[in-house]
Amino acid sequence: MSTIYTVKDLKKTYRVGDVATEALRGIDLKIEQGEFTAIAGPSGSGKSTLLHLMGALDTPSSGEVWLSGRRIDRLAKPPSAQLRLWNIGFVFQAYNLIPVMSALENAAFVLELQGVGRRERESKALQALAALDMAEFADRRPNQLSGGQQQRVAVARALAADPQIILADEPTANLDSETGQSLIHYMQRLNTEQGVTFVFSTHDPRLLNQVTRIIRIEDGRIVQEEPVQAA
Amino acid sequence: MLTLAWRNLWRQRRRSLVTAGAVGTVVTLSILYYSLGGASTNSMYQSLTEGTGQIQVHVTGYRDLREFGTLLIEGAESVRAMIEASADGAEVIGVLEVPSLLAGEDRSRGIVLSGQDWTPALLDRFIDQSLSAGRFLEEDEFEGIVLGEALANALEVGLGDEVFAYAPGTEGFGAAAYTVVGLLDLLDANYEGRAAFIPLGAAQELAAPGAVTRFELHYPELVRLDQDTKIATVRDELRASLNDYSVESWQELNPSLVRLLDAIGPMMAALNIIFFILAGLLVINTIYLSLMERIHEFGIIISLGANGRKVMSMITLESVLLCVTGAVVGTGAGLAGVAYLSRGFTFPGLEEYYASFGLNPVFYASITPKQVLFSIAFALATGILAALWPASMAARLEPVEAMRFTT
Numbered sequence: 001m002s003t004i005y006t007v008k009d010l011k012k013t014y015r016v017g018d019v020a021t022e023a024l025r026g027i028d029l030k031i032e033q034g035e036f037t038a039i040a041g042p043s044g045s046g047k048s049t050l051l052h053l054m055g056a057l058d059t060p061s062s063g064e065v066w067l068s069g070r071r072i073d074r075l076a077k078p079p080s081a082q083l084r085l086w087n088i089g090f091v092f093q094a095y096n097l098i099p100v101m102s103a104l105e106n107a108a109f110v111l112e113l114q115g116v117g118r119r120e121r122e123s124k125a126l127q128a129l130a131a132l133d134m135a136e137f138a139d140r141r142p143n144q145l146s147g148g149q150q151q152r153v154a155v156a157r158a159l160a161a162d163p164q165i166i167l168a169d170e171p172t173a174n175l176d177s178e179t180g181q182s183l184i185h186y187m188q189r190l191n192t193e194q195g196v197t198f199v200f201s202t203h204d205p206r207l208l209n210q211v212t213r214i215i216r217i218e219d220g221r222i223v224q225e226e227p228v229q230a231a
Numbered sequence: 232m233l234t235l236a237w238r239n240l241w242r243q244r245r246r247s248l249v250t251a252g253a254v255g256t257v258v259t260l261s262i263l264y265y266s267l268g269g270a271s272t273n274s275m276y277q278s279l280t281e282g283t284g285q286i287q288v289h290v291t292g293y294r295d296l297r298e299f300g301t302l303l304i305e306g307a308e309s310v311r312a313m314i315e316a317s318a319d320g321a322e323v324i325g326v327l328e329v330p331s332l333l334a335g336e337d338r339s340r341g342i343v344l345s346g347q348d349w350t351p352a353l354l355d356r357f358i359d360q361s362l363s364a365g366r367f368l369e370e371d372e373f374e375g376i377v378l379g380e381a382l383a384n385a386l387e388v389g390l391g392d393e394v395f396a397y398a399p400g401t402e403g404f405g406a407a408a409y410t411v412v413g414l415l416d417l418l419d420a421n422y423e424g425r426a427a428f429i430p431l432g433a434a435q436e437l438a439a440p441g442a443v444t445r446f447e448l449h450y451p452e453l454v455r456l457d458q459d460t461k462i463a464t465v466r467d468e469l470r471a472s473l474n475d476y477s478v479e480s481w482q483e484l485n486p487s488l489v490r491l492l493d494a495i496g497p498m499m500a501a502l503n504i505i506f507f508i509l510a511g512l513l514v515i516n517t518i519y520l521s522l523m524e525r526i527h528e529f530g531i532i533i534s535l536g537a538n539g540r541k542v543m544s545m546i547t548l549e550s551v552l553l554c555v556t557g558a559v560v561g562t563g564a565g566l567a568g569v570a571y572l573s574r575g576f577t578f579p580g581l582e583e584y585y586a587s588f589g590l591n592p593v594f595y596a597s598i599t600p601k602q603v604l605f606s607i608a609f610a611l612a613t614g615i616l617a618a619l620w621p622a623s624m625a626a627r628l629e630p631v632e633a634m635r636f637t638t
Contacts, residue, residue, distance in 0.1 A: 057534055057630045078538050085536025092634070096531045100238035110535050112232070157535075 002068075004165055004197060005031035005054060010063035010073075012049050012220075023049040025220040026063070031165070031199055036191045038200045038211040046220040047201035048169055054199070055088050055167045056080040068164060085113055089158030091168035095150040097142040097157075103129060103149075104138035107156040114161060121160075128156035131194075132186050148179030155187060165197040172204045184210050236548040243521065247553060250517040254557025254610055255564065257510040261503050261606040262565025262598060266572060268499045269455070269602070270594035272492060276456045279488060280481050281353060284324065284447030285462045286469065287484055288314060289477045293445075299330055299401060303442040304476065307435075314446055317472045318465050321448040322350040325431050328445075329438040332397040333427055335386035342382065342425045344396055346434020352451050365390045365413035373433040376409035379417055379426035390414065396427075401438035409433075456492065457599055500605075507609045514617035518550050522621045529625050530633025539626030546622035547615060554614030558607050566603070572596035 010027040013020050023046045031037060039047045052058040053065055056072050065073040072083055084090070089110075097106045104122060107129050111121035129135045132152040142150050151171060158166045168187075172180035184207050190196045200207060208214055216224040240247040288304070296302050304310055307325055314323050326347040333342050348370065349357070358367050368375045376394060378386075388394055390411055397406050409429065417423040435441060453459055462480050469478045482489045522529070529542060537545075573596045582592035 052631050055534075081533065081536050081538040083536075084534065085538075088536075090534055092531070092534075096527075096634070098235075098528060098531070100235065100242065105235075113535065113537050113541065 002033050003030050004033050004035075004068055005029070005199075006064075006066040007050075007054065008064040008066075010050070010053060010065065011061045012046070012053060012058070013061045023220055024053070024060070024063075027217070027220075027222060029215060029222065029225075031197070033164075033197055034191070034195050035213060036188065036198050036211050037213040037215065038202050038208055039215045039217060040201075040203055040208055041217040042203060045218050047203075047217055049220075050217065051167050051169050051199065051201045055090060056083050085110065086161075087164045089161065089163035089166035091151070091154050091158050091166060091171045093170040093173045095142070095147070095154050095174070097150055097153055099142050102139050102141055103134060103145065103153045103156075106142070106153050107138075107160050110157060110161040124162075125156065125160045128160035129153070131159065131190060132156050146179070148175050148183060151175060151179075151183055152186060155183070155190075159190065159196065165199060168198060168200045168202075170202050170204070171200065172202065172207055177206070180204065180206055232545060232548060233552070236545065236552050239521065239525075239549055240553055243517075243524075246517055246520070250513050251553050251557035251560070253513045254510050254554045254613065255559075255561030256557075257506045258558045258561025258606050258610050259565040259568065261506060261609065262562065262603060263568050263572075263596075264503065265499060265602040265606065266565075266569040266596035266598040267594070268495055269597040269599070270572070272495055273455045273597055274594055275488070275492065276459070277454050279485060280449070280453070281356065283481055283484055284449045285453065285459070285481050286318070286321070286448040286466050287479055287481075288446040288448075288469065288473060289444070289479075291475060291477045293477055299438070302444050303439050304444065304446070305442050307441055307443045307446075310473070310476070311446065313472060314448065314469065317468050318448050320452075321450055321465070324348055324350065324353075324447040324449060325443040326445050326447060327431055327434040327439060327443045329396075329398050329401070329434055331427075331437075333382070333386065334395045334397070335388040335392065338386050340382065340385055340425075342427055344398070344427050344429060344434060344437070346429050346431045346437075348431045350449055350451065353449065361415045361417055363414050363416035365411070367413050368428065368430055370430055371432065372412075372430060373436065374408070374410055375412040375429070377413040377415060377428045378411055379415045379423035381420060381424040382426060383411065383414055385424060396437060398438040403436055403438040403440055405437070407433070407437050455597055503606070503609060507613045510610075511613040511617045514550055514554060514613060515620060517553065518546060518618055519621045521549065522546065522625055526625075526628065526633050526636040529628055530630050530636065533628060534630040534634065542626045542628075543618075543622040546625055547618040550618035550622075551611060551614035554610045554617075558610035561610070562603065562607060565606070566598075569596050569598050 007027055007029045010024055012024040013022050027050060039050055041047045053060050056075055060073050063073065064071060067087060075083060098109065101109065104125055108121040108125035111124055126135060126138060129138055132155055134149060134152050134156060137145060137149060145153065172183055175183060187198055188210055191198055202208065214226040215222055290302060290304055293302055311323055311325060324347060326345065329344045329346065331342055331344040333340055354367065363380060368377055383389060386394060388411055392411050393408055394411060395408050399405055415423065415426055417426060466478055466480045533542060575593045575595050577592050
């Protein structure tokens, strides 16, 4: 397995006026290809911040983030957008689908940003939806889908562009038990069958029970790294 | 992206419709405004060129000459033939203006007696507009004269009375008696006090056999300013063939009016720009509100990998689409209005006012394709410019902060 992510002494401090809040206080970790890893911790522990920094959505106060041998923590806006577009898939807690687009159009959106032609992107998006058993809902708008279905469309959107890694920020937080379990099952299947690398931020025990590795952080520090285990 | 932009506009249907309607109204007004400007310009052009012709030929340096004899174009018929050979399609009118003393039984006045031939169309219009009593002259009617009413009053003569013209020091008979056959009610009261018309042949017999003081070239098919494209070429060709004469276009004959006509275009453009700025402010408002409502959504789009340029183009596309929709509807409405007004219209209550300036009080709206394109281009530019600020704002959004944003 090759290393996808290397994070070195990563720190992030937010400042509001004179008040400084240290969200991350020096994180070191590595993510290998094919992992199904969770960054776990209570609310406010810094797990979402870590995920944002790994996804080049934000810049750290200090430290380094390397993605496939490329340093990404100090990128300017255009190259960081390019990086996200071509290398990273995102799944957000609140689904974050575009309400005026159908499930198929949402799933194809990243491909559209990449400039992929209509026929090809719709074919890929439909494949991704099918992998999540959502093909039959391809024409529906987000408001015509349940929360679990919307989150599956969001995963399909992340998956369709074939990224190196999918970063999922509390993907099951808004889902009921059964729907959450079902989504985990789908993502797990993508991991084992297609080798898609997932990194989650979560404190959902259903998800924590299924991942192959758990990195626990508290107050911006890694407090425990549970050994990799078979899912 | 076009579909996405269209759907986004329909999210706030009412607001988008109001804004597109405002843009459409401005485009309609712009087209109507251009067409009314065109109507006024064409009316001025038509009135002016009917009076002076599109081109005039005089002796060289005629503006500085005072002696009647030095103003004469001798051998007028051969010069006319040369003009007609060079100016295909022109109706050539010879005019001989003779400084004369015109006398009734008890009173007399110094005037410029105008002998000229007429084109049938010009004569019909002149009779329609100006003849108040009697009739106009036949071409070979050497004993008749038509006077302005004011001149007739000053001379204390009426229809059927005799007047005597004296043109001493000329090469013709120098004196002649005429019977008043018609009276003219002219728009310009001063001119009416000096206006006296006889046929060209009669004037030549009186003062200058075989000569004229000018030729006018009339192109009756040219009724709009934008049709006036060949006049400069004809003038140059005439200048080349008539070396000994002064050849001037109507623009050179009426420089002050040309300056006025030249100013109309920029004035209309300036007012149009003001219209579109006002519409643009409404578009900015719509696009800005739409952006504020979708900050979170743009945060997602940026997170997924859209760069600033892409985000800007998405917002600009929405703005342009809004304006183009308005422009299409507005152009349709505007052109329908122009089609209706092109059949002729008057400004109620202003007929006499326009007539006092020698303008035809019936206006015919007209617009050029260029002006229609100009209005549409203005709408497009409004769409692009109105999007610049909100679009650049969206392009600078930080994805994490934008995703946290709630309305």
